[in-house]
Amino acid sequence: MVMDDAESVAYFHAGGGANPGMRAVYDLCARALDVMLPPGGRLLDLGIGSGRALSAVLRRRPDITAVGVDLAPNMLATARDLFAAEGLDGRVELVQADITALPDSIAGAPWDAISCMWTLHQLPDADVLAAALRQIAAVKRGSGAALWISDFARLRDPSACPAMLQCVDPDSPMGLRQDAIASEAAAFTREELSAALAVAGLGGLASGHATPLPYLQAYWAFGANGKPASAGQRPAQLHGQARREAALLRWGFTAKPF
Template structure:
């Protein structure tokens, strides 16, 4: 029997978050997540957890709106590949180059792309997103994505290094930009309490990872300031509601919003994942599609 979700608690969690004083201290995570057990749990959760699949769907729909037909995507921080897989399956016309520093993450992503028949449309590169090799930084990209990665950067100096690299690629190529991540909330109890309400069946290790990621995330004010300082000005932005634990930023490419690509795939989610994705889209304050 499914666990009953105590959704009646959500309004109280939201009110406490809004009334909580600012100034919560950030708790950084390790920059490289490469422990085999953690990688496996994260990757497995990406296939089974409705909330994670909803987030991947939001990213895929957003990049669908940013990428022109036949576009070339540079994905910074590919992890185990689930988020990028959602993009590639939605847009069979695009090619991606995906970067990560963690060998086990890249190996897991390679197996995923092989199993899904996507390997011929994605190149995997082990590299530091704060110091991209010239073959990537100077290439002619149509879009750059950084999905759920920035919270893993240990401090503001390294965050600035990553954003400077991203901004430099944008200046050279005129590429569209999609950045999405957690946002650190005011109330440290808000994220744990909300997860109990909306996802009570989530494995403990997956829930603990989400809580740690939220605690390590940059706030909307922090990330907005650093994006502007890196030269990424005029970015559109949105966040989740009723609890703003997710945030996103984007820029269209130099030629503006692209025409819709032919042959895109839609409606792949089913059941609870489809419902969660619809709720996330509905509650997001702004998005590029």
């Protein structure tokens, strides 16, 4: 349930800064949350990891603030260093907590959006997934917040993810590749996650997935006040191969909120 040994955290964090595919996923999430958050909005990010995904959101939206929750001390320490280095530490609060049982100060706070990005595959079984989704549903219901959930999707063929990584990212470090393969294998299928969302009271969310290989899935809903007004064109955050991979990921996603 907790990815926290120093070597794994270091591989994951380094990959998030350098790997074009990972940066493309963070960009997709940032674009989604951009259209969900009103000006000056408050974001609750559950399972913040080393902070790369939330950093992409904060850099895209300099007007918002966030609280990031994670259970892993090494991940939180890495995220804290990242936000300080990027000058974002004044806009984000980090909290060590279990996303299945949030402190009342977080669960009952007013939020404009809730995100859970690349986190659910870390949960050990369907019972813990159900508890996490019930908690998310309760916070969403109490605050009227928008919601963005994205994660790996386990594929039918166990050889598909390793073959894809060998094809599209042959130069990635072995530790990072092994982590991605293990994460896909541990993920819930789209059918499993869709069913769990419905049971938790989150049925009816919009959804989309990556193509041609459906290894990523996403679910979302706008907040109680609907889609906020657009704030206009954003400056490009990515360049080179990462920008190309981000464009391909967006193009291939079957549906998205932006």
